[in-house]
Amino acid sequence: MREDDSNWFAGWEKELPSQLQLPSSQANSRVVWSQQLHERFLDAVEHFGINHAVPKSIMEFMDVDGLTRVEVASHLQKYRLYLQKMHHLMHAGVGSIS
DNA sequence: GGATGAATAT
DNA sequence: CATATTCATC
Numbered sequence: 001m002r003e004d005d006s007n008w009f010a011g012w013e014k015e016l017p018s019q020l021q022l023p024s025s026q027a028n029s030r031v032v033w034s035q036q037l038h039e040r041f042l043d044a045v046e047h048f049g050i051n052h053a054v055p056k057s058i059m060e061f062m063d064v065d066g067l068t069r070v071e072v073a074s075h076l077q078k079y080r081l082y083l084q085k086m087h088h089l090m091h092a093g094v095g096s097i098s
Numbered sequence: 099g100g101a102t103g104a105a106t107a108t
Numbered sequence: 109c110a111t112a113t114t115c116a117t118c
Contacts, residue, residue: 030111054102069101074111077103 031071040064041075050083 033041044061045053055073062072 033110056101070112073102074113077105078110080103 031067033075037062037064037067041072041079045076045079 031037040062041058044058047061048054048057053076055069055076058076059067059069059072
């Protein structure tokens with residue numbers, strides 16, 4: 001069966017590492033929200049509930065060394081805008097494709 | 099007096 | 109466009 005599928009989600013078949021660490025080379029640079037960082041973030045938000053997820057709790061649940069509350073808050077704002085946009089599209093009617 | 103979040107800046 | 113910073117409010 002599918003032996004050549006070894007590249008399928010490489011690394012995701014294992015557990016996530018207990019603690020991610022931002023490379024020191026970007027410690028003074030903008031945080032690059034990689035897929036794993038995003039997944040940790042989404043897991044935390046959905047764990048607490050969209051209405052109870054606050055940056056400090058998310059930051060502690062993610063347990064990512066080097067990530068600050070303000071950086072999480074910045075992305076949380078963007079995530080909320082993403083949800084709002086999607087919610088708005090539902091009510092607006094998804095008619096205008098193109 | 100810090101945490102949160104919308105607005106705003108870079 | 110993605111992230112950081114500002115700022116008013118809780």
